[in-house]
Amino acid sequence: xxxxxxxxxxxxxxxxxxxxxxxxxxxxxxxxxxxxxxxxxxxxxxxxxxxxxxxxxxxxxxxxxxxxxxxxxxxxxxxxxxxxxxxxxxxxxxxxxxxxxxxxxxxxxxxxx
Amino acid sequence: xxxxxxxxxxxxxxxxxxxxxxxxxxxxxxxxxxxxxxxxxxxxxxxxxxxxxxxxxxxxxxxxxxxxxxxxxxxxxxxxxxxxxxxxxxxxxxxxxxxxxxxxxxxxxxxxxx
Numbered sequence: 678x679x680x681x682x683x684x685x686x687x688x689x690x691x692x693x694x695x696x697x698x699x700x701x702x703x704x705x706x707x708x709x710x711x712x713x714x715x716x717x718x719x720x721x722x723x724x725x726x727x728x729x730x731x732x733x734x735x736x737x738x739x740x741x742x743x744x745x746x747x748x749x750x751x752x753x754x755x756x757x758x759x760x761x762x763x764x765x766x767x768x769x770x771x772x773x774x775x776x777x778x779x780x781x782x783x784x785x786x787x788x789x790x
Numbered sequence: 791x792x793x794x795x796x797x798x799x800x801x802x803x804x805x806x807x808x809x810x811x812x813x814x815x816x817x818x819x820x821x822x823x824x825x826x827x828x829x830x831x832x833x834x835x836x837x838x839x840x841x842x843x844x845x846x847x848x849x850x851x852x853x854x855x856x857x858x859x860x861x862x863x864x865x866x867x868x869x870x871x872x873x874x875x876x877x878x879x880x881x882x883x884x885x886x887x888x889x890x891x892x893x894x895x896x897x898x899x900x901x902x903x904x
């Protein structure tokens with residue numbers, strides 16, 4: 678079983694600060710890396726899926742990078758806003774055709790106004 | 791937009807009861823999944839299904855069963871609920887595709903077994 682780790686577990690930032698989180702995953706048999714945002718009382722929402730080493734994706738103030746050789750992905754939030762407060766999940770998908778994700782435990786972000 | 795709905799947001803059941811959690815998706819997805827989420831742990835896969843009447847065990851299937859009689863509906867069954875099954879349950883669906891299988895999630899059911 679893959680072991681996906683996320684850090685930090687939680688953090689508080691001030692409105693306007695930029696921040697980033699890390700997702701580490703085993704690089705062997707890698708197929709794709711997914712990022713989700715999960716706001717309280719809502720469904721987890723897909724942010725990015727990345728497959729290639731060096732991939733960079735961006736959606737508004739949020740961006741992500743992928744390094745498959747060393748097995749990590751960074752998620753960046755520029756100019757954090759209170760509405761960015763959520764748990765950010767990453768999930769690694771292996772190249773086995775089983776459709777299975779292995780999720781990290783998430784990073785809980787609180788943006789203070 | 792893909793919509794995945796779950797039958798209840800909150801559910802309280804007693805130990806030993808049979809519990810049904812229902813999930814419906816409206817985008818004709820082939821794959822459907824049931825996860826549970828507990829504090830300090832990532833989402834853990836209980837069962838998944840890639841076609842009607844097909845099912846595969848995930849990482850923690852003990853104490854659960856599933857049913858997929860129609861493509862849009864995937865049910866999770868707790869045959870005899872126990873207190874250690876108190877958790878948040880999430881359903882997801884995805885297309886069968888040669889590219890990466892993005893999963894779409896429902897809002898979750900918070901189950902308490904007393």
